[in-house]
Amino acid sequence: MKLPVLILVLATLTLGGCQSIGGHGGDSTSPSPALYEQLGKRAGIATIVEDLLYLIVDDTRINEHFAGVDVEQFHTNLTDQLCSVSGGPCTYTGRGMRESHADMNITDTEFNALAENLILAMEANGVPVAAQNRLIERLVPMYPDIRNL
Ligand code: HEM
Numbered sequence: 001m002k003l004p005v006l007i008l009v010l011a012t013l014t015l016g017g018c019q020s021i022g023g024h025g026g027d028s029t030s031p032s033p034a035l036y037e038q039l040g041k042r043a044g045i046a047t048i049v050e051d052l053l054y055l056i057v058d059d060t061r062i063n064e065h066f067a068g069v070d071v072e073q074f075h076t077n078l079t080d081q082l083c084s085v086s087g088g089p090c091t092y093t094g095r096g097m098r099e100s101h102a103d104m105n106i107t108d109t110e111f112n113a114l115a116e117n118l119i120l121a122m123e124a125n126g127v128p129v130a131a132q133n134r135l136i137e138r139l140v141p142m143y144p145d146i147r148n149l
Contacts, residue, residue, distance in 0.1 A: 038127060039135065042079065042088060045079050045086070045088070046075070048118075048125050049078050050075065051120075051121035052117055052118055055120055056114070056117060061113040062117075065104055065106070086138070096145065097146050098146075098148065101145065106147055115136060
């Protein structure tokens with residue numbers, strides 16, 4: 001590829017990236033700062049995860065999995081993970097998804113129950129529906145590891 005052509009291609013890609021930061025288009029591969037901000041940055045995400053934990057405790061479809069879990073540690077790690085995945089300046093220091101969910105035999109119903117609770121927690125914190133969907137979209141690639149497939 002000749003240089004001017006390459007520059008044009010790169011410019012097009014960059015402009016496309018800016019559009020997706022503005023909330024249009026769908027760049028599902030690279031983190032967008034806009035999503036992180038729509039979630040209320042790390043503090044907002046921490047509140048969402050706290051609300052999620054309350055929903056999990058009350059949800060008989062999944063709460064047995066969480067018996068004996070270090071709640072503070074789980075809260076910190078999930079907050080950092082969602083922060084990082086949404087494009088925020090956080091480093092996730094927990095275990096990989098395959099390792100941390102091994103031997104749990106998580107079913108599709110259970111996976112969906114957790115996703116549903118996360119959506120409810122985002123809803124309760126005023127996160128726009130489009131942003132809710134974008135976060136869920138970024139968690140989907142973790143599905144095979146969490147389901148241990
Ligand atoms: C998109 C879905 C999910 C994400 C993003 C997710 C994320 C995480 C993260 C970040 C941790 C912390 C790992 C660590 O501390 O090293 C974790 C642990 C855990 N997850 Fe998930 N998870 C998901 C789905 C599920 C589901 C569906 C269940 C069960 C119904 C579940 C049950 C657990 C439990 C019990 C732990 C604690 C493990 C331990 O401390 O030994 N997770 N998850």
